[in-house]
Amino acid sequence: MEICKFCSKRSAAAEHLGNDELEKLGGSCVEVNFKKGDIIFKQKALSSNILYVREGLVKIHMTGPEREQILKIAKGPSYLGIPTTLGDKVNNYSATAITDTKVCFIDINVFKEFIATNKEFAYEIIVNLCKNELSHFQRCVNQLQKQSPGRIAETLLFFADEIFGSDVFDLPLSRHEFGDITGNSRENVSRILSDLDKEGIVKIKGKNISIVDKNKLLSISKNG
Amino acid sequence: MEICKFCSKRSAAAEHLGNDELEKLGGSCVEVNFKKGDIIFKQKALSSNILYVREGLVKIHMTGPEREQILKIAKGPSYLGIPTTLGDKVNNYSATAITDTKVCFIDINVFKEFIATNKEFAYEIIVNLCKNELSHFQRCVNQLQKQSPGRIAETLLFFADEIFGSDVFDLPLSRHEFGDITGNSRENVSRILSDLDKEGIVKIKGKNISIVDKNKLLSISKNG
DNA sequence: TCCGGAATGTGATTTATATCACATTCCTTT
DNA sequence: AAAGGAATGTGATATAAATCACATTCCGGA
The missing domain is CATH 2.60.120.10 (Jelly Rolls)
Structure with a gap:
């Protein structure tokens, strides 16, 4: 009671x-x-x-x-x-x-x-x-209009800012689920995440994500 | 009062x-x-x-x-x-x-x-x-996952069933606006509508739409 | 600790759709 | 009725992203 x-x-x-x-x-x-x-x-x-x-x-x-x-x-x-x-x-x-x-x-x-x-x-x-x-x-309009890297960047920022309040976190989703939330195939998620890693914008170690260059990530989320 | x-x-x-x-x-x-x-x-x-x-x-x-x-x-x-x-x-x-x-x-x-x-x-x-x-x-999930013909078929059915209650109606939107609602370019809207016309599924005369084969349109809306 | 299946990464190919370019038609205004 | 601009249709091309194919890594259970 x-x-x-x-x-x-x-x-x-x-x-x-x-x-x-x-x-x-x-x-x-x-x-x-x-x-x-x-x-x-x-x-x-x-x-x-x-x-x-x-x-x-x-x-x-x-x-x-x-x-x-x-x-x-x-x-x-x-x-x-x-x-x-x-x-x-x-x-x-x-x-x-x-x-x-x-x-x-x-x-x-x-x-x-x-x-x-x-x-x-x-x-x-x-x-x-x-x-x-x-x-x-x-969210719906963003998902409909942004292309894949933009949607993935947006979702990474969402987890950092809204969910974990930190730029370093463990993604609680598989690559497949991350595809389900961003409207991508599993393969594309992998590719785009490792592209972001190669460009030094985020650091990816399996499920562990560190946002390195937040401004660049924001700009990808907005414009591409 | x-x-x-x-x-x-x-x-x-x-x-x-x-x-x-x-x-x-x-x-x-x-x-x-x-x-x-x-x-x-x-x-x-x-x-x-x-x-x-x-x-x-x-x-x-x-x-x-x-x-x-x-x-x-x-x-x-x-x-x-x-x-x-x-x-x-x-x-x-x-x-x-x-x-x-x-x-x-x-x-x-x-x-x-x-x-x-x-x-x-x-x-x-x-x-x-x-x-x-x-x-x-x-609506959001349908828009995100269906491809263009499916989204257009769905929207035609929406106007027929929810808005006009008739399979013959005048679309109150330009091709451009119809693109804005279905997430297509203006050109693609034209193309897909005339494809549907050629296949005898709908009859298109400018803004005037007649649904001829509703079952086929439903199946396009559902499956692609 | 080793095994086997699931999850993930990555290249090659295909496909849907946007974009570009231009022709045509439709309205509106004079 | 003529003219001019907006809306529309349609082909050719470019491109983003899915799919296919396969290698690699990870992880839980025996």
């Missing part, structure tokens, strides 16, 4: 909940651990709970007409897949842990009740949905 | 408003006419009102790194750009009328007030945002 009351990673929306509400949330909320590679929910399955990633990285991906597409990387703490839970009975996409992950499963009726009874909570959820849509639009 | 009370094209959300609320909405709402080609709002401008398309077709488009990208076609009656109004101070994209259009400009504070005080209204807005995001995800 007290799990949410004393949670240090509450969402902006949950910050508007009172003590009674937090206890209610705690009572209808289960935390589950997932290991790297575990499926959290699957496309086409019934969507049943509101999910909240407390810790870890999750890829949101769907089966497209040609291959698997990673739509986004969610980093805890953040809600996971509200649109597919509230917008359809069935999941429109899958979520898979790409690091060890702690996920809270929240009863959808309790969540809906908070939307109905707590206006700040509801508004915060709306703003959250809006911001997600905006960033998704942006 | 009575404009919303007796409006025949209210949104699902507004159907949950009471008479008092509808009068309030009417008092803070202005209907504006736009002609084909008129800009309704512009990327980078301050986002100030909630917009509702009563009648007409609107393209939502943004300037990408390489060219203009049409993100979606909104058909009245529907809200327009809630994410960019609530999610950012500044518009992340532009909206331009592609037919003559009637748009209601709703005071954002009145809109927020309804979210706060009318739970059905708020929930309806949330569901609306969720559904939009889902369909956008779907």
